[in-house]
Amino acid sequence: MIFQSRRQPERLPQSYIPTQFRSLRQSRQPATNLVGSQLPMVKVDIVIFSQLSSLPTMIQNTLRGLDLITIRGVTKTFEMGKERVTALAPIDQQINKGQFVSIIGPSGCGKSTLLRLIAGLDDVTEGEIKLDTKGVKRPVGFVFQDAVLLPWKSVIDNIRFPLDCAGVKRAAGDKRAQELIELVGLKGFETALPKQLSGGMRQRAAIARALADDPPILLMDEPFSAVDLLTRETLNDELLQIWQRTGKTILLVTHSVEEAAYLGTQVMVMTPRPGRLKKTISVDLPHPRGEQTKLDPNYHKLVMELRQDMRGKT
Amino acid sequence: MLKRGATGLLLIFTLWAGGVYLFQVPGYLLPGPGEVLERLVFLYKNAQLTTHIFVTLTEIFWGFFYGSLIGIGVALVFARLPILERIATPFILLLQTAPKIAIAPLLLLWLGLGPAPKIVLVAVVTFFPVMTGMLTGLKYVHKSYLDLAKVLKLNRWQRFLHIELPSALPTLFAGASVATTLAITAAVIGELMGANKGLGYLLSAGQENADSATVMGMVLLLSLIGWLFYEIFELMRRRMEARFSDV
Amino acid sequence: MLARIKPVFEYGIALGVLYFVWWYASVPMAMPKYLLPSPGDTLNALWTMALENKLQPHLYYTSQNIILGLLIGSVVGIALAYLLYRLPRLSAILDGPLVVFQTAPKIALAPLFVVWFGLGLGSKLILIFSLVFFPVLLGALAGFRGIDSRMNDLSKLLELNIFEQFFKIDFMAALPGIFVGLKIGAVQALVGAILAEWISGQQGLGFLMTLATATYKTPLLFGAVLLTSLFGIALHVGITAIEHFALSWKAQDDQ
Ligand SMILES: Nc1ncnc2c1ncn2[C@@H]1O[C@H](COP(=O)(O)OP(=O)(O)OP(=O)(O)O)[C@@H](O)[C@H]1O
Ligand SMILES: [Mg+2]
Numbered sequence: 001m002i003f004q005s006r007r008q009p010e011r012l013p014q015s016y017i018p019t020q021f022r023s024l025r026q027s028r029q030p031a032t033n034l035v036g037s038q039l040p041m042v043k044v045d046i047v048i049f050s051q052l053s054s055l056p057t058m059i060q061n062t063l064r065g066l067d068l069i070t071i072r073g074v075t076k077t078f079e080m081g082k083e084r085v086t087a088l089a090p091i092d093q094q095i096n097k098g099q100f101v102s103i104i105g106p107s108g109c110g111k112s113t114l115l116r117l118i119a120g121l122d123d124v125t126e127g128e129i130k131l132d133t134k135g136v137k138r139p140v141g142f143v144f145q146d147a148v149l150l151p152w153k154s155v156i157d158n159i160r161f162p163l164d165c166a167g168v169k170r171a172a173g174d175k176r177a178q179e180l181i182e183l184v185g186l187k188g189f190e191t192a193l194p195k196q197l198s199g200g201m202r203q204r205a206a207i208a209r210a211l212a213d214d215p216p217i218l219l220m221d222e223p224f225s226a227v228d229l230l231t232r233e234t235l236n237d238e239l240l241q242i243w244q245r246t247g248k249t250i251l252l253v254t255h256s257v258e259e260a261a262y263l264g265t266q267v268m269v270m271t272p273r274p275g276r277l278k279k280t281i282s283v284d285l286p287h288p289r290g291e292q293t294k295l296d297p298n299y300h301k302l303v304m305e306l307r308q309d310m311r312g313k314t
Numbered sequence: 315m316l317k318r319g320a321t322g323l324l325l326i327f328t329l330w331a332g333g334v335y336l337f338q339v340p341g342y343l344l345p346g347p348g349e350v351l352e353r354l355v356f357l358y359k360n361a362q363l364t365t366h367i368f369v370t371l372t373e374i375f376w377g378f379f380y381g382s383l384i385g386i387g388v389a390l391v392f393a394r395l396p397i398l399e400r401i402a403t404p405f406i407l408l409l410q411t412a413p414k415i416a417i418a419p420l421l422l423l424w425l426g427l428g429p430a431p432k433i434v435l436v437a438v439v440t441f442f443p444v445m446t447g448m449l450t451g452l453k454y455v456h457k458s459y460l461d462l463a464k465v466l467k468l469n470r471w472q473r474f475l476h477i478e479l480p481s482a483l484p485t486l487f488a489g490a491s492v493a494t495t496l497a498i499t500a501a502v503i504g505e506l507m508g509a510n511k512g513l514g515y516l517l518s519a520g521q522e523n524a525d526s527a528t529v530m531g532m533v534l535l536l537s538l539i540g541w542l543f544y545e546i547f548e549l550m551r552r553r554m555e556a557r558f559s560d561v
Numbered sequence: 562m563l564a565r566i567k568p569v570f571e572y573g574i575a576l577g578v579l580y581f582v583w584w585y586a587s588v589p590m591a592m593p594k595y596l597l598p599s600p601g602d603t604l605n606a607l608w609t610m611a612l613e614n615k616l617q618p619h620l621y622y623t624s625q626n627i628i629l630g631l632l633i634g635s636v637v638g639i640a641l642a643y644l645l646y647r648l649p650r651l652s653a654i655l656d657g658p659l660v661v662f663q664t665a666p667k668i669a670l671a672p673l674f675v676v677w678f679g680l681g682l683g684s685k686l687i688l689i690f691s692l693v694f695f696p697v698l699l700g701a702l703a704g705f706r707g708i709d710s711r712m713n714d715l716s717k718l719l720e721l722n723i724f725e726q727f728f729k730i731d732f733m734a735a736l737p738g739i740f741v742g743l744k745i746g747a748v749q750a751l752v753g754a755i756l757a758e759w760i761s762g763q764q765g766l767g768f769l770m771t772l773a774t775a776t777y778k779t780p781l782l783f784g785a786v787l788l789t790s791l792f793g794i795a796l797h798v799g800i801t802a803i804e805h806f807a808l809s810w811k812a813q814d815d816q
Contacts, residue, residue, distance in 0.1 A: 322658040540664045
């Protein structure tokens with residue numbers, strides 16, 4: 001693909017990659033899952049983040065080597081007139097390449113704020129957020145709660161929009177957009193206007209647009225909360241497939257603990273007033289996930305636990 | 315809004331006076347505020363300025379009164395008899411899009427130089443926004459309130475008095491506050507076309523004598539009148555909106 | 562198809578009825594000719610002028626002024642609206658004066674414009690401009706201020722510069738508001754053009770009206786008024802058609 005070699009020169013053609021690494025490159029699943037899926041029993045492994053920071057520095061540093069997103073001591077306060085609202089108390093977190101991180105927490109705990117900070121839409125008050133994405137011009141794609149498509153552009157024009165803005169040639173842009181349209185299952189609707197699409201289809205187009213210039217990180221703020229339950233489940237499965245096929249690092253905010261557990265390789269649980277990270281749970285449910293995941297007792301255990309965490313029971 | 319307008323006025327005055335003073339603008343091009351005020355005092359003493367103001371205000375008042383009265387009446391009839399509205403819509407739209415001031419010369423021809431043609435012109439330009447505002451409000455009552463009226467078994471008259479009318483007030487006043495600016499413009503145009511009294515008459519007299527101070531004085535007075543009218547109606551509109559806009 | 566023809570049909574009937582009323586009042590009711598000439602006399606007066614090629618220059622002059630004034634007024638109005646939208650501090654300063662200017666009857670400035678810019682094109686264009694500018698400014702400002710804040714997020718994510726953001730996103734998003742202002746502005750432009758020709762001028766539909774009044778040619782006066790009204794309607798229909806085309810992407814329920 002022209003695009004990937006253009007934007008991510010470090011991604012070499014397959015033949016240039018030594019064979020022993022090729023399998024790792026090809027399977028875009030995080031290493032933990034590879035291990036997890038080989039184990040007969042899957043244990044839900046809870047890592048409270050404060051415990052991680054008490055690990056020896058050497059191990060911490062090694063882990064950091066894989067980090068794509070490093071959030072260090074980040075706070076955010078909003079000034080509303082004379083009042084100051086602390087949206088985020090200091091937050092530390094590291095997110096590895098290729099992870100699918102679900103973020104849950106009650107309303108107002110700063111999930112959207114955190115995502116906007118990572119995307120660079122707002123500036124942090126204190127601390128820093130580092131993205132290890134050297135050489136990538138636009139490292140994050142963002143999917144809003146509603147699609148926020150440009151209503152005067154057709155589906156394909158909307159999806160190609162980031163490429164147009166980056167000065168990519170029309171023909172190449174069309175080719176890439178067409179691939180994405182197929183990826184998100186919108187074939188046949190290329191020339192439709194947003195008003196002619198259903199909510200779920202609009203959201204698919206928005207996801208395709210976020211993926212258009214191939215950002216390594218995809219941030220999604222309650223992307224499916226405006227669509228009905230059935231569509232939502234379909235979109236969830238499609239998102240998992242996209243994640244596996246593209247190897248993106250995805251951060252997804254949701255209100256649904258089921259969705260968080262079903263999709264994530266990790267779940268970040270946040271608490272409000274002031275918004276802080278309560279814990280990070282790594283999910284060891286096997287991949288690929290599907291209907292059988294929803295029957296998995298471990299899945300139910302995890303959902304239960306997340307629910308309790310949300311309710312504030314420690 | 316009132317405060318914003320007042321500070322705006324102050325800013326304009328300061329710039330005006332400062333500009334005229336700094337750049338030594340000749341009086342025939344742009345007289346300073348002092349000169350204009352002097353001229354207004356002169357006109358007050360020697361040319362019955364108050365009469366002229368009174369004439370213009372009367373024209374605006376009666377024109378606005380009749381225009382609104384007919385506008386509200388027509389809106390009520392249309393709301394009650396949708397068939398009539400259906401029939402009248404093409405006429406209304408046609409007349410609404412036609413530039414109303416174009417008929418000023420005809421009115422002058424028919425009604426002479428007195429206040430009558432101005433009152434008619436003001437009424438004509440007032441009619442449309444008021445009628446549209448009223449009709450919009452009457453027709454687009456929030457659906458749940460109509461349901462409420464049904465549940466409470468209100469009769470037509472009760473429904474009109476307690477639900478439709480309150481709902482129409484905000485848009486009615488929005489239409490009226492649009493109409494104020496139009497009304498003043500119409501009165502001035504009528505007087506510019508031909509009159510022997512009124513601020514528009516003084517304006518054209520000032521133009522003919524290349525008397526910039528008088529022209530500027532009239533501009534000031536008319537702006538002041540326009541602004542006050544607008545603010546009054548805006549205030550009422552906001553009151554109505556605060557009270558009734560949920561209906 | 563039927564839905565398309567229907568409005569044309571309705572307006573046709575409405576025009577026909579108005580024509581009939583005019584005819585009835587002037588011919589069978591025999592109103593005095595100097596007060597109400599018959600439609601036939603009026604059209605005849607126009608037709609004679611047109612045959613001698615004396616009508617066309619007037620029409621051309623007025624339409625040229627209107628279109629120029631509309632263009633300049635819209636461009637400047639939209640540009641200033643965008644500046645005000647982007648620079649809240651500027652808008653805090655300018656809001657006050659703008660409110661005053663907006664409510665001021667700008668046509669009262671017409672005589673002053675004549676003093677400043679002479680009897681020619683300049684004073685007329687300035688008058689039209691001052692009338693078009695404010696409605697477009699306010700419409701565009703409402704349009705810009707109503708832009709979904711996530712559209713701005715999108716611009717930021719795509720790292721658009723200010724021009725890209727304006728041309729690719731903000732202008733289109735504000736278009737509905739701009740058209741609201743433009744439709745008011747178009748009527749105002751016509752009013753301004755006619756008025757400017759009343760006050761001073763040797764050409765144009767407005768001049769034709771004053772000429773007809775001065776020479777007691779009532780049919781010609783009626784003809785000029787009729788042409789002006791038709792011009793206004795045509796202008797409105799034209800802009801509405803452009804709007805319809807340019808905003809065809811909008812969902813029906815919020816149009
Ligand atoms: N632009 C802003 N100005 C002022 N306060 C804000 C702003 N954005 C967010 N906040 C405050 O920051 C806190 C966190 O908001 P945020 O939108 O991140 O919550 P959230 O977890 O996404 O909630 P939800 O689940 O309802 O979307 C809230 O208390 C909110 O009031
Ligand atoms: Mg949120």
